[in-house]
Amino acid sequence: MNIDKIADIASWLFLAYGLIISIGYMTTAFFSFLEIRDYKRKYNFQDEFPLLQSSNLPKISILAPAYNEANNVVNNLKSLLTLNYPVYDIIIINDGSKDDTLLKLIENFDLEPTAFLGNPALETKKVRGIYNSKNLAFKNLKVIDKINGGKADSLNAGINYCDNELICCIDVDCILETDALLKLVKPFLHNKEKVIASGGVIRVANSCKVEDGRIVEVKLPDSFLARAQVVEYFRAFLMGRMAWSRLDGLLLISGAFGIFDKKTAIEAGGYNTKTVGEDMELLVRMRRFMREKKIKYTVGFVPDPLCWTEVPDKWRILHRQRNRWTRGTVETLWIHRKMLFNPKYKILGLLSMPYWLFFEWMAPIIELIGIIYFIFLIVFDAVDYRVLGIFLVVVYTFAILFSVTALFFEEYSFQQYKKPKYILKLITTVLLEPLLYHPFIMWASIKGNIDIITGRNQWGEMSKKGLSQNTD
Amino acid sequence: MPELYDYIFNEKNWVLRFNMICSVVFLLMILFTVVLILRSRIYKIIEEKKTARYQELLNDFVGTYIFEEDEDFKARIDSFRLNYLKGNFEQEIAIKIILNFAENLKGESREKAISLFYEWKLLEKLRAELNSSKWHRKAKAIHTCCSLQIWELSHLIEPFLNSSKTEVRQQALLYFIHRSPEDPLNFLDKIEFDITLWEQIFIQYELQNNYKGDIPDFSPYLKHTLNSVKIFAMKIIAEFNQFENSPNILPFIEDENENLRQYAIECLIELQEPAALGLLKGNFALETSSVQYTIIEYISKLGSSEDFEDIQKFISQCDWINRLKYYKNSKILTPEIISFS
Numbered sequence: 001m002n003i004d005k006i007a008d009i010a011s012w013l014f015l016a017y018g019l020i021i022s023i024g025y026m027t028t029a030f031f032s033f034l035e036i037r038d039y040k041r042k043y044n045f046q047d048e049f050p051l052l053q054s055s056n057l058p059k060i061s062i063l064a065p066a067y068n069e070a071n072n073v074v075n076n077l078k079s080l081l082t083l084n085y086p087v088y089d090i091i092i093i094n095d096g097s098k099d100d101t102l103l104k105l106i107e108n109f110d111l112e113p114t115a116f117l118g119n120p121a122l123e124t125k126k127v128r129g130i131y132n133s134k135n136l137a138f139k140n141l142k143v144i145d146k147i148n149g150g151k152a153d154s155l156n157a158g159i160n161y162c163d164n165e166l167i168c169c170i171d172v173d174c175i176l177e178t179d180a181l182l183k184l185v186k187p188f189l190h191n192k193e194k195v196i197a198s199g200g201v202i203r204v205a206n207s208c209k210v211e212d213g214r215i216v217e218v219k220l221p222d223s224f225l226a227r228a229q230v231v232e233y234f235r236a237f238l239m240g241r242m243a244w245s246r247l248d249g250l251l252l253i254s255g256a257f258g259i260f261d262k263k264t265a266i267e268a269g270g271y272n273t274k275t276v277g278e279d280m281e282l283l284v285r286m287r288r289f290m291r292e293k294k295i296k297y298t299v300g301f302v303p304d305p306l307c308w309t310e311v312p313d314k315w316r317i318l319h320r321q322r323n324r325w326t327r328g329t330v331e332t333l334w335i336h337r338k339m340l341f342n343p344k345y346k347i348l349g350l351l352s353m354p355y356w357l358f359f360e361w362m363a364p365i366i367e368l369i370g371i372i373y374f375i376f377l378i379v380f381d382a383v384d385y386r387v388l389g390i391f392l393v394v395v396y397t398f399a400i401l402f403s404v405t406a407l408f409f410e411e412y413s414f415q416q417y418k419k420p421k422y423i424l425k426l427i428t429t430v431l432l433e434p435l436l437y438h439p440f441i442m443w444a445s446i447k448g449n450i451d452i453i454t455g456r457n458q459w460g461e462m463s464k465k466g467l468s469q470n471t472d
Numbered sequence: 473m474p475e476l477y478d479y480i481f482n483e484k485n486w487v488l489r490f491n492m493i494c495s496v497v498f499l500l501m502i503l504f505t506v507v508l509i510l511r512s513r514i515y516k517i518i519e520e521k522k523t524a525r526y527q528e529l530l531n532d533f534v535g536t537y538i539f540e541e542d543e544d545f546k547a548r549i550d551s552f553r554l555n556y557l558k559g560n561f562e563q564e565i566a567i568k569i570i571l572n573f574a575e576n577l578k579g580e581s582r583e584k585a586i587s588l589f590y591e592w593k594l595l596e597k598l599r600a601e602l603n604s605s606k607w608h609r610k611a612k613a614i615h616t617c618c619s620l621q622i623w624e625l626s627h628l629i630e631p632f633l634n635s636s637k638t639e640v641r642q643q644a645l646l647y648f649i650h651r652s653p654e655d656p657l658n659f660l661d662k663i664e665f666d667i668t669l670w671e672q673i674f675i676q677y678e679l680q681n682n683y684k685g686d687i688p689d690f691s692p693y694l695k696h697t698l699n700s701v702k703i704f705a706m707k708i709i710a711e712f713n714q715f716e717n718s719p720n721i722l723p724f725i726e727d728e729n730e731n732l733r734q735y736a737i738e739c740l741i742e743l744q745e746p747a748a749l750g751l752l753k754g755n756f757a758l759e760t761s762s763v764q765y766t767i768i769e770y771i772s773k774l775g776s777s778e779d780f781e782d783i784q785k786f787i788s789q790c791d792w793i794n795r796l797k798y799y800k801n802s803k804i805l806t807p808e809i810i811s812f813s
Contacts, residue, residue, distance in 0.1 A: 160792065
């Protein structure tokens with residue numbers, strides 16, 4: 001077989017992959033549009049006041065792991081205590097912080113230790129103590145102090161000792177809208193089938209004006225890096241997850257904000273402490289558990305902007321985050337490989353899992369192979385620069401089209417970035433993102449794959465500036 | 473442009489030609505989407521201004537009509553309709569404004585606001601919406617009928633009690649509660665679909681806040697064919713403290729359906745009915761985990777500490793949720809914590 005033949009076959013394979021991925025993206029865009037449109041129509045004329053007055057709403061326990069959060073934990077907790085929901089409690093899990101997180105909580109919320117039961121359902125690192133507040137104003141607050149074991153381990157401790165039927169897992173540094181719980185619980189109220197989880201859209205809080213732990217003015221981030229993530233989050237949440245929600249094939253509810261049915265989470269085994277992608281792994285395991293038990297169920301998703309988070313604004317930190325996300329994806333796909341192409345799991349086995357395998361995990365690998373292939377062609381002087389040029393234009397225009405469609409969805413649905421100059425800035429970001437941002441993300445994913453092969457499987461430190469500073 | 477067209481379509485390599493066509497198509501789609509974004513932004517700004525202008529105009533007119541005595545208002549109403557309520561957009565704002573007035577006023581003023589609805593022939597619009605094929609239009613129209621107490625369209629709304637679209641069905645349920653002067657839940661006899669928790673919450677809210685008649689006996693709904701209606705009946709029996717219905721609830725604690733057993737026990741807890749204690753203690757060992765959880769709550773509230781200790785041995789060591797529940801309730805029941813390994 002000569003070099004031209006090899007080049008021909010490889011070109012065809014790349015073309016086929018590109019076509020399939022493009023069709024996949026266009027399909028998700030179509031389903032997302034339908035889902036967002038229906039959601040807007042459903043809730044545009046009725047208020048939620050009766051929900052607030054109801055004693056029949058499911059009770060929720062908010063679980064917020066905290067590790068070295070002494071600077072922000074008090075303010076963040078105060079904002080959590082003022083959420084609009086009839087019955088909820090908050091459980092802060094101090095995951096062996098080295099700073100004075102626990103001390104600050106004890107002092108500010110008048111905490112005292114309480115007796116607790118041993119041998120819980122989910123195995124965790126040793127719980128050193130459980131604290132309740134003496135102050136009735138904080139009667140719905142509980143603090144679990146435990147030896148450091150990571151986020152998954154902390155959440156498991158929270159699941160063990162919370163009282164309510166639904167658990168809402170959040171990052172303690174996230175900012176929730178006041179009606180976040182009320183909105184996120186809706187799938188549990190509407191469905192006749194059992195709902196095991198409900199996820200919400202995560203928004204980028206960098207540069208937003210924050211007062212008393214609430215977003216009071218939405219601003220577009222100043223840095224390109226954070227802006228690129230705004231566009232990326234539009235694509236991921238408003239397009240990807242909305243579509244999967246419509247098809248009931250959602251495999252991931254962000255660890256930053258999601259509600260789960262406690263009983264199902266416990267029965268499925270709780271969070272897996274051995275993976276760095278514990279959020280995706282839990283949902284996949286819960287879905288698999290329900291399917292294997294032959295219990296009818298569903299997973300909900302709410303497109304309202306409910307949770308705001310600070311995204312990395314340094315390339316180094318972003319690299320760590322994406323590296324970790326890739327490892328989490330690989331680990332989850334490996335743990336649940338039995339589901340892949342397995343008709344027993346219906347849409348999960350036949351569509352969701354293959355999609356994650358080919359288009360989430362493999363996409364950066366295929367891109368890398370494409371680059372290597374290109375170098376190979378240069379070496380053998382087999383590059384047709386006309387073909388190369390037009391191919392790059394196709395790829396670039398498609399990437400722009402996909403992002404611009406995501407911008408349109410934001411404009412059509414919630415229009416959080418209200419100033420006209422933000423639209424222009426976002427369009428500029430969309431034009432630059434495939435050139436400056438995407439190659440970096442691809443490299444971080446490749447590095448994640450390399451790390452998992454070489455056994456480097458650390459969580460990685462995620463330093464953040466802190467949102468409580470954005471008050472000007 | 474013709475050169476580009478020639479270049480693309482005279483290309484012999486079809487893969488190259490395909491890629492070039494794709495590039496052009498994508499580029500056009502990008503431009504189209506960007507224009508759509510900008511148009512959508514501009515349209516929203518214009519629409520907001522237009523809405524504000526119409527709202528002001530309508531508020532002024534409706535306010536004047538309600539609060540000023542003017543013999544010749546009939547002509548002004550007709551003239552306003554002909555001049556300002558021509559399109560769908562204007563009519564929708566008019567309905568919204570009338571709804572606002574109706575919600576915030578009482579008595580004669582409210583009646584006057586609603587009378588404008590008829591004078592402006594907006595009923596025809598609602599009739600058309602109810603006959604529309606779009607579910608969201610139907611739901612919104614039923615919501616308007618309900619808020620303005622327009623009962624003459626009930627024959628059009630009744631079939632929606634069994635609509636396959638949840639939102640339409642929910643609005644129809646609320647409409648019929650509002651409509652009934654004395655038997656607010658009689659529509660439940662006509663429904664064939666289970667009612668969701670969302671619907672239950674809204675029905676209960678309507679009963680507690682908007683229904684003006686006497687609260688009826690809810691026990692007949694315990695005989696309904698749908699389990700969700702039976703559960704809802706138990707909830708409202710508890711909510712409205714209909715203690716006299718306790719004997720009707722008791723048989724459900726031995727029902728085949730787990731949910732019914734659980735809600736029956738919850739209802740009995742709320743009604744503080746101790747008659748089930750013996751039976752629940754006897755059944756505890758054989759019960760499912762969820763029902764056991766509710767029985768623990770029942771015994772801790774309505775039983776003695778001896779009753780409570782009696783069931784401890786039947787809680788599985790693997791059932792953490794029930795062990796934790798038992799542990800917590802035991803702390804409430806007795807000052808000294810019952811040992812529990």
